[in-house]
Amino acid sequence: MPQSVSDEITAGVDDLVLLPTLETGVSTAHIFVTGQSELSDLLGKLRMKLDADGMIWVSWPKKASKVPSEVTEDKVREICLPMGLVDIKVCAVDAVWSGLKLVIRKELRAAHRQLQQAAREIAES
Numbered sequence: 001m002p003q004s005v006s007d008e009i010t011a012g013v014d015d016l017v018l019l020p021t022l023e024t025g026v027s028t029a030h031i032f033v034t035g036q037s038e039l040s041d042l043l044g045k046l047r048m049k050l051d052a053d054g055m056i057w058v059s060w061p062k063k064a065s066k067v068p069s070e071v072t073e074d075k076v077r078e079i080c081l082p083m084g085l086v087d088i089k090v091c092a093v094d095a096v097w098s099g100l101k102l103v104i105r106k107e108l109r110a111a112h113r114q115l116q117q118a119a120r121e122i123a124e125s
Contacts, residue, residue, distance in 0.1 A: 002032060004094055005059075024119070026050050030057040032097065034069040040079050043102075047083050052109040052116070056085070059099040067096060076100050084108045 026049045033039045039058065046056050058076050061067035077087060080102050089101035104112055 002094075002097065005032070005097065008094065024049050024116070027054045028057075029054075030059065030099075032059045033071050034061060034067065036070045036075055036079070039071055039076065043080055043083060043085065047085060047104075050104065050112075052104060052112045054103070056102045057099050058102060059093050059097040061096055062092075062098050065096040073098065073100060076102075 026046065029046050029050070031039075031042050031046070033042065039060075043056070043058070050056060058080070060071035060073075060076065061069045063072075073090065077100075080087065080100075084105050085102040086105050087100040087102055091099045091101075093099045
């Protein structure tokens with residue numbers, strides 16, 4: 001996460017926990033990427049760990065920022081849609097980063113819950 005964004009997120013917040021590793025049952029994730037393969041890899045991993053009602057914010061450098069990047073809003077959609085993720089919001093994170101909020105398609109959430117429950121049961125046995 002870029003330091004400018006981390007500073008903004010944590011300012012005045014005492015109970016926020018930023019996890020450097022991925023855990024099962026993720027309700028919210030925010031990734032910052034500049035490469036398409038990095039985006040595809042991270043989304044694939046997060047998709048399996050995401051709560052059925054969770055969200056993933058994907059951020060990439062704006063073209064005007066002059067930060068080298070292979071990622072655009074269209075590329076995020078091109079990668080996320082086949083994974084069963086859809087975008088529901090777009091935002092300017094700061095002067096450098098844009099973001100799309102992704103969620104699991106509604107019609108896939110029940111099956112996702114069942115898979116997560118089965119995985120938990122296997123892990124507990």
